[in-house]
Amino acid sequence: MTQERLKELIKEMDSLKNPEKIKIFQRFFKTGKGEYGEGDIFLGLNVPTEKELAKKYKDLDFSDIETLLDSKIHEHRMLGTMILCNHSKTQPEKAFKFYLKNAKRMNNWDLVDCSAPQIVGKFLINKDKSILLKLSESTNLWEKRISIISTLSLIRDNQLQPTLDISKKLLGDKHDLIHKAVGWMLRELGKKDEKLLEKFLHDNYHELPRTSLRYAIERFSPEKREYYLYKIR
Numbered sequence: 001m002t003q004e005r006l007k008e009l010i011k012e013m014d015s016l017k018n019p020e021k022i023k024i025f026q027r028f029f030k031t032g033k034g035e036y037g038e039g040d041i042f043l044g045l046n047v048p049t050e051k052e053l054a055k056k057y058k059d060l061d062f063s064d065i066e067t068l069l070d071s072k073i074h075e076h077r078m079l080g081t082m083i084l085c086n087h088s089k090t091q092p093e094k095a096f097k098f099y100l101k102n103a104k105r106m107n108n109w110d111l112v113d114c115s116a117p118q119i120v121g122k123f124l125i126n127k128d129k130s131i132l133l134k135l136s137e138s139t140n141l142w143e144k145r146i147s148i149i150s151t152l153s154l155i156r157d158n159q160l161q162p163t164l165d166i167s168k169k170l171l172g173d174k175h176d177l178i179h180k181a182v183g184w185m186l187r188e189l190g191k192k193d194e195k196l197l198e199k200f201l202h203d204n205y206h207e208l209p210r211t212s213l214r215y216a217i218e219r220f221s222p223e224k225r226e227y228y229l230y231k232i233r
Helices: 002-015 019-028 047-056 062-069 074-090 092-101 109-124 130-136 141-149 151-156 161-169 176-192 194-204 210-216 222-231
Strands: none
Touching: 002 047, 002 062, 002 074, 047 074, 062 074, 062 092, 074 092, 074 109, 092 109, 109 130, 109 141, 109 151, 130 141, 130 161, 141 151, 141 161, 141 176, 151 161, 151 176, 161 176, 161 194, 176 194, 176 210, 194 210, 210 222
């Protein structure tokens, strides 16, 4: 029965294809040769449409989700990810283990960002978090991004140390998507404890990528931003 539902979903998604947005998405998600999204295929579906489809087909099971995640079409993987997020509310451990098994299939920043806090971060709130350090040491870009983005849920629960630990581990990473992710999570941490953020910035200033720094200090006063950008040594 679920296979029929899966076929129905894929057919409906194909009917909603938007050629004009396909070209925009191909540029936005860096699908050119040598870029992080090289070869990704798009249907041109927007996020509100995908959310509606995820609600409509929320009954798809884990095997159907795995089929969607195996697809070369970006929106198929996004729908699979969204439905998995729904499953994580009622089957958190199963969704967590399934997610880690399929982490490399979360192969674009939007897939990671919409799922890692919900499926990984929330699950780890009252558990051992060493898996995040392990992910941060991966050679895979998306597993590394999962490691830091997952800490968003921990920050919201006032557990700030994991963000500092993962950020420290990722300081030497060369990829811009990791620099942005680290800066974003540091900024979120700063909303909870600005002094803790400033201490991290001072302690790691010379190793912190410029992009990470700019993201981290976005909420500072103009004077304090200028200090960190131009005056601190």
